[in-house]
Amino acid sequence: MPRILxxxxxxxxxxxxxxxxxxxxxxxxxAVDGPEGVAKAAAGGYDLILMDMxxxxxxxxxxxxxxxxxxxxxxxxxxxLTAHAMAGDREKALEAGxxxxxxxxxxxxxxxxxxxxxxxxxx
Amino acid sequence: xxxxAGTTPNAWRASGAVTGSQAVxxxxxxxxxxxxxxxxxxxxxxxxxxxxxxxxxxxxxxxxAAAQDVLARISVVLAPTLSQVAAEALTGLYxxxxxxQARIVRAVTALQTQSGSALDxxxxxxxxKILHAAEQLAPHRPAAEATPxxxxxxxxxxxxxxxxxVDDDAANRDILQRRLQxxxxxxxxxxxxxxxxxxxxxEPFDLVLLDVMMPGMDGFEVLSRIKQxxxxxxxxxxxxxxxxxxxxxVRCIEQGAEDFLSKPFEPVLLKARVGAxxxxxxxxxxxxxxxxxxxxxxxxxxxxxxxxxQAGSLGDVARRADALGKLARVxxxxxxxxRAREQQLHExxxxxxxxxxxxxxxxxxxxxxxxEVPTLHTxxxxxxxxxxxxxxxxxxxxxxxxxxxxxxxxxxxxxxxRHDLVGDPQLIERFKTEIRLAxxxxxxxxxxxxxxxxxxxxxxxxMEYVEGITVRELIDTRGRLAADAVLxxxxxLADALVVAHSEGVIHRDIKPxxxxxxxxxxxxxxxxxxxxxxxxxNQLTEAGLVVGTPAYMPPEQLFGExxxxxxxxxxxxxxxxxxxxxxxxxxxxxxxxxxxxxxQDEPTPLADLTSDAPPALTGLVMQLLAKRRDDRVxxxxxxxxxxxxxx
Numbered sequence: 211m212p213r214i215l216x217x218x219x220x221x222x223x224x225x226x227x228x229x230x231x232x233x234x235x236x237x238x239x240x241a242v243d244g245p246e247g248v249a250k251a252a253a254g255g256y257d258l259i260l261m262d263m264x265x266x267x268x269x270x271x272x273x274x275x276x277x278x279x280x281x282x283x284x285x286x287x288x289x290x291l292t293a294h295a296m297a298g299d300r301e302k303a304l305e306a307g308x309x310x311x312x313x314x315x316x317x318x319x320x321x322x323x324x325x326x327x328x329x330x331x332x333x
Numbered sequence: 334x335x336x337x338a339g340t341t342p343n344a345w346r347a348s349g350a351v352t353g354s355q356a357v358x359x360x361x362x363x364x365x366x367x368x369x370x371x372x373x374x375x376x377x378x379x380x381x382x383x384x385x386x387x388x389x390x391x392x393x394x395x396x397x398a399a400a401q402d403v404l405a406r407i408s409v410v411l412a413p414t415l416s417q418v419a420a421e422a423l424t425g426l427y428x429x430x431x432x433x434q435a436r437i438v439r440a441v442t443a444l445q446t447q448s449g450s451a452l453d454x455x456x457x458x459x460x461x462k463i464l465h466a467a468e469q470l471a472p473h474r475p476a477a478e479a480t481p482x483x484x485x486x487x488x489x490x491x492x493x494x495x496x497x498x499v500d501d502d503a504a505n506r507d508i509l510q511r512r513l514q515x516x517x518x519x520x521x522x523x524x525x526x527x528x529x530x531x532x533x534x535x536e537p538f539d540l541v542l543l544d545v546m547m548p549g550m551d552g553f554e555v556l557s558r559i560k561q562x563x564x565x566x567x568x569x570x571x572x573x574x575x576x577x578x579x580x581x582x583v584r585c586i587e588q589g590a591e592d593f594l595s596k597p598f599e600p601v602l603l604k605a606r607v608g609a610x611x612x613x614x615x616x617x618x619x620x621x622x623x624x625x626x627x628x629x630x631x632x633x634x635x636x637x638x639x640x641x642x643q644a645g646s647l648g649d650v651a652r653r654a655d656a657l658g659k660l661a662r663v664x665x666x667x668x669x670x671x672r673a674r675e676q677q678l679h680e681x682x683x684x685x686x687x688x689x690x691x692x693x694x695x696x697x698x699x700x701x702x703x704x705e706v707p708t709l710h711t712x713x714x715x716x717x718x719x720x721x722x723x724x725x726x727x728x729x730x731x732x733x734x735x736x737x738x739x740x741x742x743x744x745x746x747x748x749x750x751r752h753d754l755v756g757d758p759q760l761i762e763r764f765k766t767e768i769r770l771a772x773x774x775x776x777x778x779x780x781x782x783x784x785x786x787x788x789x790x791x792x793x794x795x796m797e798y799v800e801g802i803t804v805r806e807l808i809d810t811r812g813r814l815a816a817d818a819v820l821x822x823x824x825x826l827a828d829a830l831v832v833a834h835s836e837g838v839i840h841r842d843i844k845p846x847x848x849x850x851x852x853x854x855x856x857x858x859x860x861x862x863x864x865x866x867x868x869x870x871n872q873l874t875e876a877g878l879v880v881g882t883p884a885y886m887p888p889e890q891l892f893g894e895x896x897x898x899x900x901x902x903x904x905x906x907x908x909x910x911x912x913x914x915x916x917x918x919x920x921x922x923x924x925x926x927x928x929x930x931x932x933q934d935e936p937t938p939l940a941d942l943t944s945d946a947p948p949a950l951t952g953l954v955m956q957l958l959a960k961r962r963d964d965r966v967x968x969x970x971x972x973x974x975x976x977x978x979x980x
Contacts, residue, residue: 222462228372233380264362284853293365294358315369315404318376 212329213237217247218291219265222296227243227260232316236325244268244276251277256286257329263292263303271306272325278307287328291316339758351423354416364430367466368407371400371437374459381456388447392440396463399433399440403470406430410654426953428619429654430471435612437467442605461849494518494539494611499529499555500573501547505596509542509573516604526550530558533565540611543590545574545581553584553617560589567617569610573598623657626650630661637668644669674977681821682854687849688818692802692810709734709749716788719747719795735798745783746799748863750792763793764862768794770838771862778829780849780859799857804908805845813915816946822848823909823950824976825856830905830969833861834898841896843904844885845911883928884917888960891928899962902972906957906965913951914942918958932960949979 214236218224228238239256241247242251244265251259259277274288290303293314299309310324351357369427375396382389409425411418441464445457450459496518500506503524510520521538523529527550529541541559545552552572559565567696569591582593591610594603629650636642644665645651651661709732713721719736722744726733731749738745768785775781781797804822807814815820826848833840838845840861849857883891887903890896910918918936921927936958939951953975966972 220465222370223366223373225462226370226377230373230377233377293362293369314365315372315400318373 211235212238212325213239213255214325215239215241215247215250215256215259216261217241217244217265217270218262219243220262223262227316234322243269243316246271247273248276248280251286252280254277258325259286261287261290261308263290263299264294271302274303274306274308289321289324289328350420351418352416357411357415357418358413360418361413364407364411364470365404367469368400368403370466371396371463374463375400378456378459379525380629383404383408383576389444389452392443392728394441395438399436402433402436403430406609406654419590419652422437422647422654425652425654427471431615432612432619434467434470435608437603438464438608439612441467442601442608446601446605447532465661472630487869493536496607497519497521497523497529497538497541497554499523499526499541499547500544502523502544505544512600512603513542516607518607526552526555532922533559533562533568538568540607541568541570542607543570543572545572545585553588556585556588556590556743567614569614571606571610572664576953582915606762606939616644620937624662626653626657630657630664632669633661633664634941637671642668642672644672667878678821678824680822681817683851684815684817685821685854686852687855688807688811688814692807715747715793716786721747731793738793738795741783744798745795746780746797748794750794767838767862773836774833774838774861776829776832777854778825778858779832779861780857782862794863799849799851801849801851801857804848804856804912805844806852808845811915813943814912816913816943816950819909819946820913820976821854821948821977822850822856822904822912824973826858826905826908827969827973828974829856830898830901831973833858834969836915838862839896839898840901840904841890842885843901845908848908872882883924883931884919886931888932891931897962899965899967902965902969903962904956905972909950909954910936910939913939913954916942947979949961949975953979 212235214231216224216228216231216238218227218240219242219292224240224242228240231238239250239251244267247259247265248268250256261270261274265273268276269304272293274290277288278285285307287309288307288310290299290306290308290311291314292299292303292311303311311322312324335545340626351360375393379390379397381394382393384390389948395550406426406429410422435557444452444460458722496513498506498513498520500509500522501524506522510522513520516648521536523532526547528562529543530539530550533541543552543555547555552574552802556570556572559568566589570589571592571594572582572585572590573594573596582595584592591613594606594607633642633647637647642645644914647661647665651658651665653661664834709715709721709724711721711723715721715736718739720739722735722737724732725746731751734747734749736745736747737743765785768782771782780799783795783797786793786795799868826843828839830843838861840858840859843858847859849859851857885904885907887900889897890900919927919931919934936955939946939954940948953966953972957965957972
């Protein structure tokens with residue numbers, strides 16, 4: 211069963227998205243801010259990370275950079291999530307080390323497609 | 334943006350303009366986040382709803398549709414490309430979000446109150462989250478606006494509305510007041526019908542909650558007076574009565590009440606009905622405002638027709654975020670541009686008229702060169718139909734007369750054609766075809782061709798008679814023309830060519846002699862279709878038969894290549910060059926030398942010869958004189974646009 215780390219500060223987003231993913235058979239763990247996300251990612255054991263970009267303390271871009279910097283083995287796929295929908299968001303996310311990018315409101319089928327594509331054989 | 338508790342911060346509720354793409358992005362984020370919640374929870378509820386349970390699925394689908402509406406509105410007003418959003422646009426957006434927001438709230442309320450609903454506690458909890466998210470979409474009015482002590486509460490989807498509560502019972506008034514305040518409304522209590530009418534006359538209200546059984550003036554009477562007064566007629570009234578009495582309800586509805594609630598009321602029902610009534614009023618008000626704005630756009634159209642339209646006078650209509658706003662903006666821009674263009678043309682024509690008037694004074698008493706070989710005489714009648722009134726001169730192809738067409742009863746110009754040009758029957762057939770084509774061109778800048786006739790071996794053409802002077806005469810008497818006058822000539826010439834070329838007619842002989850100007854400065858192009866006839870005379874091997882001059886012919890024509898519409902554009906270039914400088918771009922002592930110079934030499938740059946012409950105009954004329962036709966302005970339409978863009 212693939213394990214997903216959801217880094218998201220908004221309680222309702224966490225509640226909603228974790229339940230929707232759980233319904234699709236994922237094991238979802240959560241982090242409520244950047245530092246917690248970085249710490250949990252470092253502990254390992256995740257097949258994929260969903261990273262909200264607008265987080266307090268350190269934002270999603272910075273958290274992603276720190277996760278990438280600390281990684282020693284196979285990089286874990288990271289999908290950036292943002293409700294900003296700004297021109298350039300995608301490039302910025304990819305530059306920070308994310309593997310893909312999606313916008314909120316979440317189109318679940320589209321997001322699942324991206325997750326499956328990144329999990330590939332390990333799913 | 335740190336909405337850890339799942340609530341949206343109040344910062345975005347500021348009604349001022351938002352500047353900077355980051356600020357716009359944050360605002361977009363703050364509005365999209367609740368939509369994300371609404372969509373997510375609703376989709377989960379839909380997943381759980383049995384396919385056949387349409388009573389549950391329909392409101393959920395309505396919520397999703399409303400959420401899509403919200404997103405669409407957000408992406409228009411807060412587009413990712415924007416770095417600034419005006420305060421009015423924001424206010425408009427918040428106003429626009431209320432409608433889908435109300436739809437979401439109504440659908441959630443419908444689901445919460447569904448009888449026999451199979452929704453479990455978790456689902457009801459999620460519905461509460463959807464409602465909470467929906468409340469984040471449109472701001473409440475700032476607390477400062479509320480009446481001191483009225484206490485604007487939270488938890489309502491409605492912005493604070495002014496509600497008048499009419500009840501003689503103090504306890505009832507108190508309960509209603511507190512419940513409505515908790516819904517976020519401003520409540521004004523009245524203890525009697527008379528007092529209520531006084532308050533309605535003095536202040537605006539969004540809703541009246543009216544008790545039926547009251548001493549003195551009862552609720553029916555109050556309702557009747559509210560509905561009779563044009564000023565209060567549109568305020569929705571919800572009648573509340575302890576009478577669990579269907580006939581009272583019917584009577585109230587018949588008198589124009591919006592809704593009816595019986596005491597003791599269900600808070601949920603009160604909330605839903607108040608919300609629905611206010612929403613209806615809001616929609617009605619919006620529709621009225623919309624129709625008022627439509628009227629203003631129509632009024633502006635009338636003003637344009639009357640020539641009194643002032644740019645920008647559509648004001649706030651043009652700031653609407655909807656299609657009407659777009660229409661108003663486009664309308665305003667177009668009307669302003671048309672006005673500017675008219676003004677500019679007016680100036681140009683005035684300059685042209687001044688040139689013509691001066692030229693006329695110079696030619697008064699001058700020699701209107703009598704025909705050297707007149708074949709017709711004044712007073713003569715041609716073909717039993719045309720009385721020759723005067724000779725207008727000789728052209729390359731024959732003589733021109735002013736004649737009276739006895740059949741049409743109007744004056745025409747009559748042009749005889751040289752015998753040697755029309756001797757070949759095949760040529761005359763081709764010529765007839767050309768004339769037939771030319772007759773299809775109907776335009777104010779084209780001299781209308783009437784008929785081709787033959788009388789005693791003489792072929793003649795009749796055409797519209799225009800009293801005026803030719804551009805040739807104008808240049809000959811004035812030398813160079815003012816840039817504005819040249820623009821007026823060029824624009825009208827381009828207009829004529831646009832129409833002719835679209836009919837497939839190439840003039841082939843554009844030159845100042847063929848351009849007539851009437852007293853009003855209106856240019857008329859003559860001799861469409863005639864040049865084909867003259868081409869025979871242009872055979873270079875028959876030196877003695879050269880008609881006119883190669884001065885206006887493009888290289889491809891001199892090479893004997895098949896020509897296209899761009900030959901006319903070259904000729905336009907020569908004419909405009911001549912107008913601007915008083916001299917031809919290519920000059921030589923003999924026709925053969927002239928041809929050589931047209932083919933080989935570059936004309937003296939216009940910028941060296943004129944100082945007052947706008948560079949855009951001189952550049953354009955030089956481009957028309959490009960030896961390769963691909964290098965010229967591509968079409969008369971393009972020429973017209975380029976000329977129009979020169980101030």
